[in-house]
Amino acid sequence: MSRNTLHIGIVGAGPSGCYVADALGRKLSGARIDIFDRLPTPFGLLRGGVAPDHQGTKNIARQFERTLGKDDVRFLGNVAIGRDISYEELKAAYDVLVITIGALEDRRLGIPGEDLDGVYGSGQFVAWYNGIPDGRALEPRLDGKSVAIIGNGNVALDVARLLGKTRDELASSDLCAHARAAFESAQIEDIWLIGRRGPLEASFTTAELAEFGELSRVATLVDPAQLPQALPDELNEEQKKLAGKNLEVLRGYAARGEQLGRPLRIHFVFRAAPVAILGEGRARELLLDKTRVENGRAIPSGETFTIPADTVISAVGYRSTPFPGLPFDEARGIVANEHGRVEPGVYAAGWCKRGPQGVVPANRADSLAVAELILADLADHEAGGKPGGALIDALLAERGAQLVDFAGWQKINAVEVAAGQGRPREKLARLEDLLAAAAG
Ligand SMILES: Cc1cc2nc3c(=O)[nH]c(=O)nc-3n(C[C@H](O)[C@H](O)[C@H](O)COP(=O)(O)OP(=O)(O)OC[C@H]3O[C@@H](n4cnc5c(N)ncnc54)[C@H](O)[C@@H]3O)c2cc1C
Numbered sequence: 001m002s003r004n005t006l007h008i009g010i011v012g013a014g015p016s017g018c019y020v021a022d023a024l025g026r027k028l029s030g031a032r033i034d035i036f037d038r039l040p041t042p043f044g045l046l047r048g049g050v051a052p053d054h055q056g057t058k059n060i061a062r063q064f065e066r067t068l069g070k071d072d073v074r075f076l077g078n079v080a081i082g083r084d085i086s087y088e089e090l091k092a093a094y095d096v097l098v099i100t101i102g103a104l105e106d107r108r109l110g111i112p113g114e115d116l117d118g119v120y121g122s123g124q125f126v127a128w129y130n131g132i133p134d135g136r137a138l139e140p141r142l143d144g145k146s147v148a149i150i151g152n153g154n155v156a157l158d159v160a161r162l163l164g165k166t167r168d169e170l171a172s173s174d175l176c177a178h179a180r181a182a183f184e185s186a187q188i189e190d191i192w193l194i195g196r197r198g199p200l201e202a203s204f205t206t207a208e209l210a211e212f213g214e215l216s217r218v219a220t221l222v223d224p225a226q227l228p229q230a231l232p233d234e235l236n237e238e239q240k241k242l243a244g245k246n247l248e249v250l251r252g253y254a255a256r257g258e259q260l261g262r263p264l265r266i267h268f269v270f271r272a273a274p275v276a277i278l279g280e281g282r283a284r285e286l287l288l289d290k291t292r293v294e295n296g297r298a299i300p301s302g303e304t305f306t307i308p309a310d311t312v313i314s315a316v317g318y319r320s321t322p323f324p325g326l327p328f329d330e331a332r333g334i335v336a337n338e339h340g341r342v343e344p345g346v347y348a349a350g351w352c353k354r355g356p357q358g359v360v361p362a363n364r365a366d367s368l369a370v371a372e373l374i375l376a377d378l379a380d381h382e383a384g385g386k387p388g389g390a391l392i393d394a395l396l397a398e399r400g401a402q403l404v405d406f407a408g409w410q411k412i413n414a415v416e417v418a419a420g421q422g423r424p425r426e427k428l429a430r431l432e433d434l435l436a437a438a439a440g
Contacts (some may be wrong), residue, residue, distance in 0.1 A: 001245035006031040007388030009094035011081050013140065014044020015360045016350025017100035020063040020368035021073055024096075027375055034074045034389045038080035039133070040404035040434040041412060042068060044102050045351075046360060048132040051158040053165065053173035055424055060360060069297065074389060077404035078435065082323025084401045085392060093391040095383045096374055099326065099335050099348040099368075103356040107207070107333070109150065113277030114314075116139065122155050124313035131181035131230035131427035133434065138179070141282075142186040144310020148286045150274055151315030152202035159313055160266055161189050161211055165220040174424045190268045190305050196273045196291060196298040197352075199227055199243070199250055206245040213252065217311050219259035221267045222250050245372075249353070269307070273298055283312050288319035318356040340370040347374055380396060408438030 010017045013035050021033050041047055043061050048284040050057050068075045081101075081296035093171050106121025108114060118141040127135025147163065149156045162175065167184055175183075175366035195202055205415060212220040212352040227250055231240050250268065265438055279285065286309040291298040302404055319333030327343060334355055335348040349370040350363045358366075396403055404412075412428065428434045 004384030005388070006096065006346060006384045007094045007386050008033045008096045008098070009090050009392075010035040010098045010100060010351070011090070012044060012102060012350070013042035013068070013075060013077070013099035014100060014102050014350065014363075015046055015060070015064070016102070016352075016363040016367050017044070017098070018042070018067050019192070019364050020098050020100060020371055022063075022067040022281045023368050024098075024131065024374065025070060025081075025373035027065070027371065028378075029044065030074065032388055034076055034392065035068065035073065036076045036079045036081060036085075037405040038078070040078040040407060040408065040431070040438055042075055043079065048130045048135075049155075050125055050360070051118050051162060051173075052130060052175040053162065053170060054158075055174070057360065057426075058419075065311065068409075075404075075406040075409060076389075076392070077194065077409060077438075078402055079396065084399060085395060087323055088323035089392070089395060093389070095345065095386045095388075095389055096369065096378070098374070099333070099342065099346065099352060101320055101352045103320045103333065103351040105319045105321050105333075106202055106314065107317040107319055109274055109314050109372045111274050111276050113279065113283065116277055116279050117281055117282045118144070118279070118283035119277055119312045120160060120314070121312055121393060122149075122151070122320055125159060126315050131176040131429035133429060133431040136429045137420065138313060140182070141311055142182055142306075145187060145189045146192070146308040147188055147190070147311045147313065148192045148194060148309035149309060149313045149315060150194045150286075151317075152193070152197070152270075153315060154203070154205055156193055156313075157204055157208045157211075159217065160193055160314065161208075163188060163191060164212070164215045164264055164266055166217055169216065170374045172423065174427060176427050176429050178429065190308070192286070192309065193266065193268050194272050194288065195270045196267075197293050197296070198229070198270045199268075200239075201293060201296060202246060202270075204246055206242070206249060209246055211345060213249070217263050219262040219265045220253045220256070221258065221265055222254040223268075224254040225291050226268075226270045227251060227254060230430060232394070235321060247338060271298070272305075273300055275304060277309065277312055278306070283309055285309055301430070318351075320352040340366075340373050341377075344389070373423070404435065404438040411440050412437045 115308040145292040157377040215269040276287040281286045285306045289300040290303045335352045337348045349367045416425040
């Protein structure tokens with residue numbers, strides 16, 4: 001390896017970017033690492049995705065803070081690649097470039113009515129309640145009695161649970177003030193959780209599914225006829241374990257019956273494929289097709305039914321958002337890569353490399369593997385000698401960018417924690433407020 005200082009650029013300060021920075025920093029002493037984020041705040045979906053009432057999951061941020069605070073690491077927040085700095089400029093500046101931009105764009109349902117008022121992607125909706133500045137203006141319609149959530153993963157459960165919690169049950173969360181106000185004034189009576197396939201195919205984790213049993217004002221309704229009597233033989237051991245535990249929880253809900261007197265009902269509806277969202281200008285109903293599941297696929301029957309839906313939230317997956325020049329796999333919605341290699345000197349890790357699956361710790365193994373790949377490639381080539389952050393700093397200054405560095409983030413953090421008053425924090429959700437706090 002060259003004796004020149006090695007300059008490493010990482011795009012995206014979410015969990016994957018932080019894990020990669022940590023791994024490379026440990027192995028390459030003397031290397032300079034710059035980690036960019038389009039937001040003034042680090043931690044990606046750990047801050048902007050993970051549910052605000054799941055604070056335990058967010059503890060890992062302390063480890064990421066230590067990484068970003070290291071002498072050889074710089075956090076360059078409020079710098080969007082593709083807007084403030086181009087991909088070509090990054091490649092000119094850094095010997096090694098790692099793309100960890102996650103997957104932030106909602107996949108579309110592809111059905112009529114998707115653009116009606118009252119229809120949202122879960123990415124937008126979650127960004128709104130979690131205080132991500134570009135989600136702040138959403139102000140979703142929660143003024144009807146019925147909400148349909150499409151998708152059978154944990155994100156769908158997060159949204160339903162948060163809508164179902166009382167003010168007291170949300171007291172220890174960092175749900176943003178604007179979302180708390182909207183949730184408190186909503187008069188929702190029914191939430192429909194829609195899965196195209198059956199309970200065995202749902203990707204809920206059992207702990208999240210079981211939380212519905214603890215919600216004081218919610219009746220969780222499951223039709224026992226929708227639950228299979230036994231687990232099919234073709235499932236592998238791991239699938240059997242997860243599906244078996246989920247089935248047990250769902251059977252428990254089914255056995256509770258209607259739980260009359262509770263003001264909010266959450267209905268689990270399996271084997272129902274969305275066909276259209278109906279309404280004039282505004283969503284009012286969801287048209288569904290009863291399906292059967294064959295070889296893990298939902299097969300429509302042509303037999304349809306409707307449910308009332310004044311608000312529709314789709315939680316059916318995400319795509320990465322590429323910037324100009326970045327090799328991109330349009331079909332999969334991820335950065336084009338082979339085991340993490342994008343092009344010479346450029347790598348990808350995390351959700352933008354393998355798609356939007358897996359919890360925060362799953363990105364650690366992935367990021368470590370990509371770091372190992374980078375080390376192996378560096379051993380084979382003369383590397384180093386590019387200008388690194390000096391070039392980028394000059395470009396940012398020339399363009400008048402309002403950079404938020406690690407000290408700026410610490411100031412934001414202090415303001416938010418102080419404003420929490422008993423809550424973990426009160427997030428600043430507007431860009432101008434974040435930038436003002438960072439400037440102190
Ligand atoms: C709603 C939701 C709830 C979740 N709940 C949990 C949970 O409870 N527990 C759990 O373990 N996991 C949870 N996850 C999964 C977890 O959030 C992901 O595994 C993890 O965040 C992926 O990390 P990443 O770094 O690859 O991507 P991200 O976390 O998305 O980070 C990508 C970063 O790149 C930045 N970026 C994007 N484009 C650019 C650009 N052009 N220029 C500069 N920066 C850019 C983004 O601002 C972001 O900070 C949840 C995910 C979602 C969506």
